[in-house]
Amino acid sequence: MCLAIPAKVISVNGETALVSIEDVEYTASLLLLDDVNPGDFIMLHAGFAIQKVDADEAAETLQLLQEEVKNRPGETAL
Amino acid sequence: MKYIDEYRKKDLILSISEKLKSVSTKEIVLMEVCGGHTMAIHRFGLPSLLPATIRLISGPGCPVCVSPQYFIDKALAFSRIPNVIVTTYGDLIRVPGSTTSLEKERANRSDIRIIYSVLEALTIAKNNPGKSIVFLGIGFETTAPLTAAAILEARKENITNFFVYSAHKIMPPVMKALVEEGVKIDGFIAPGHVSAITGTAIYDNLASECGLGVVVSGFEPVDMMQSILMLTSQIEAGTPKVEVQYQRVVKTNGNKTAQHLLAEVFETRDDSWRGLGVIKESGLKIRKHLSTFDAEQHFEVRVPESFEPKGCICGLILRGLKTPVDCSLFGKKCTPADPVGACMVSGEGTCATYYKYRS
Amino acid sequence: MHDLIADVFMKHFGNDILSEQTDSAILSLGSDEIAFTTDSFVIDPLFFPGGNIGKLAVCGTINDLAVTGAVPLYLSVSFIIEEGFPMKDLEIIVESLAEEAKKAGVLIVTGDTKVVNKGKCDKLFINTTGVGRISKRDRNISRALDIKPGDLILINGTIGDHGIAVMNARESFNFKSAVVSDCASLNTIIREVLDKTAVKFMRDPTRGGVATVLNELAGKIQLGIVLEESALPLETAVEAMCELLGFDPLHIANEGKVLIVAGKDEGLKVLEIMRENELGTKSAIIGYVVNEYPGRVVLQNQTGGHRIIDSLAGDQLPRIC
Numbered sequence: 001m002c003l004a005i006p007a008k009v010i011s012v013n014g015e016t017a018l019v020s021i022e023d024v025e026y027t028a029s030l031l032l033l034d035d036v037n038p039g040d041f042i043m044l045h046a047g048f049a050i051q052k053v054d055a056d057e058a059a060e061t062l063q064l065l066q067e068e069v070k071n072r073p074g075e076t077a078l
Numbered sequence: 079m080k081y082i083d084e085y086r087k088k089d090l091i092l093s094i095s096e097k098l099k100s101v102s103t104k105e106i107v108l109m110e111v112c113g114g115h116t117m118a119i120h121r122f123g124l125p126s127l128l129p130a131t132i133r134l135i136s137g138p139g140c141p142v143c144v145s146p147q148y149f150i151d152k153a154l155a156f157s158r159i160p161n162v163i164v165t166t167y168g169d170l171i172r173v174p175g176s177t178t179s180l181e182k183e184r185a186n187r188s189d190i191r192i193i194y195s196v197l198e199a200l201t202i203a204k205n206n207p208g209k210s211i212v213f214l215g216i217g218f219e220t221t222a223p224l225t226a227a228a229i230l231e232a233r234k235e236n237i238t239n240f241f242v243y244s245a246h247k248i249m250p251p252v253m254k255a256l257v258e259e260g261v262k263i264d265g266f267i268a269p270g271h272v273s274a275i276t277g278t279a280i281y282d283n284l285a286s287e288c289g290l291g292v293v294v295s296g297f298e299p300v301d302m303m304q305s306i307l308m309l310t311s312q313i314e315a316g317t318p319k320v321e322v323q324y325q326r327v328v329k330t331n332g333n334k335t336a337q338h339l340l341a342e343v344f345e346t347r348d349d350s351w352r353g354l355g356v357i358k359e360s361g362l363k364i365r366k367h368l369s370t371f372d373a374e375q376h377f378e379v380r381v382p383e384s385f386e387p388k389g390c391i392c393g394l395i396l397r398g399l400k401t402p403v404d405c406s407l408f409g410k411k412c413t414p415a416d417p418v419g420a421c422m423v424s425g426e427g428t429c430a431t432y433y434k435y436r437s
Numbered sequence: 438m439h440d441l442i443a444d445v446f447m448k449h450f451g452n453d454i455l456s457e458q459t460d461s462a463i464l465s466l467g468s469d470e471i472a473f474t475t476d477s478f479v480i481d482p483l484f485f486p487g488g489n490i491g492k493l494a495v496c497g498t499i500n501d502l503a504v505t506g507a508v509p510l511y512l513s514v515s516f517i518i519e520e521g522f523p524m525k526d527l528e529i530i531v532e533s534l535a536e537e538a539k540k541a542g543v544l545i546v547t548g549d550t551k552v553v554n555k556g557k558c559d560k561l562f563i564n565t566t567g568v569g570r571i572s573k574r575d576r577n578i579s580r581a582l583d584i585k586p587g588d589l590i591l592i593n594g595t596i597g598d599h600g601i602a603v604m605n606a607r608e609s610f611n612f613k614s615a616v617v618s619d620c621a622s623l624n625t626i627i628r629e630v631l632d633k634t635a636v637k638f639m640r641d642p643t644r645g646g647v648a649t650v651l652n653e654l655a656g657k658i659q660l661g662i663v664l665e666e667s668a669l670p671l672e673t674a675v676e677a678m679c680e681l682l683g684f685d686p687l688h689i690a691n692e693g694k695v696l697i698v699a700g701k702d703e704g705l706k707v708l709e710i711m712r713e714n715e716l717g718t719k720s721a722i723i724g725y726v727v728n729e730y731p732g733r734v735v736l737q738n739q740t741g742g743h744r745i746i747d748s749l750a751g752d753q754l755p756r757i758c
Contacts, residue, residue: 117683167755
């Protein structure tokens, strides 16, 4: 369920991490997530990091979809 | 915004829309069981991008929609106890109880505060030693671990004036109940963030025993369209299974730390879902050894008998059995500005959505 | 609120001028006409990034006159002060108020002060009443008389800044951002537009945001309004806050923005003129009037879909779901 936003980890300080979503910063709780490092992206839900974003999986999904778009002859505009 | 903008690209979405139109031959009904998905579908105008053969319905996936009247009435009763501060997520503030709402009571001297993180409630507790802070715990498996973490932090820091009133619920029993009730669904769009916590095994029996496809979906329009495509393809091929579209966030085993916290703090109990009645083992109750943090154990409140408003058919709507236009209150006594039932309170609940599109 | 106005105030006060319910009333004094408006400010917190209740009290009333097409001239200011309110804070607020009035070229000519017992008001309330001169040419701008399909909808900059800045200052959510209220007097930029070209309608999207003003307009003219999501000017920090809390920027209050409806050619001129002003550097055409969906506002998503935009029913609340 529900509203979680990808946020970039700027720094880790024990049980919290300073994260940023564009120009907005927030101190997120790491009570639910271990092994978080600066540069990682986490999903921020109600103040907590609940999972990491897997950059490789993300890239793979997008690449497959881009291929699809390229391979479609003449896109029909809506 | 990274990991958001890429999944909102028009060309990707339209490409999937095209593919759906060519792949879909059967008339199918797909149910999502997550308020976040209801919001996304509406916000990004996805119904206008689907072929007429595919119908999306919203199930009981929003904690606002499924919190029973009783829960709000009791929360209000807590707020009237002297020196109690009620803390809540914003979602709950406008939900109607039997006679009033948290929002209306807030105007009336009750100290009711909206928070973004449950940890703010702990801070309020530390800063107000003479008061009792009651946190209203709503949400499914995405949010319940946060409450669990807060309770354990309170214990660690010896905060004795922090209490949780739990209405946390879990998804699998209600999904199973819907299927057993015979609700006409051809596949489930499964909640991506619940699954990020629980992992995907919780859906296995839906596919294997009930023959229903399940695709675990992210929340951006590309995610949802791709999930709908994956589900449609499964149904067209007659191969129901559990698949993960949201692979960048959902791992098969989920978040073990969060699962352990849940297990340490909560146990399951039979629980009442607004409009659906009692579903076995579907609610989360604070375990006995942590009962000093349980608001229901700590405070004695008398709550007048709650009643579902006369004529409200939210329950049937939440099960996909009726539509809002079938309800005698819809658009007359029950409107977004003055909601009677839960399906209208949540901005993108089924009734609120229908209301927007009324002619 | 709407019921209160209809069921109590209009019932007892109702007259032709009041029934128009425009931002300012237009009154005739012999052969001349003046615009007349009043507003009360009860904002909490009193201080927020980009301003305070004093600045807001001046901008709000000046803008109500300016969007009606009037030249704001004079203000009255009334204070209701809770006993014990810090003198230091009052001085800062009054200084801001005076500074903003001076900047806008408007004179504060009369006022009142009351001190009430502790608990009888929430720190400080301010009422401002404004008077301005209005010309025959401009007197019908607020009545939206001549709007047709094809007309353009413009705004002078980014949306949602004020509401987000105030929310961050008020709540304990602990987000750190550089979002600043857009609180500003619009009389100069509007006068520049009106001096050089013609507009069909203006309104400032304060409480309830752009969505509420456009819904009211669509309802009044019984035509449809289409908004292009990709054209909406948004600060990235405001966009991020909206994603984080589940807000729709179209429903968030602005205090330094004007929505303008103009014909196709005039609209392009309006855009050019506004972009020359420091309060309009991010001006944009955000939509247009259509024959379809009479009375409704529709957003064309950048993702290719579309959805209906309603007025705001109550304040937006941060959600987890």
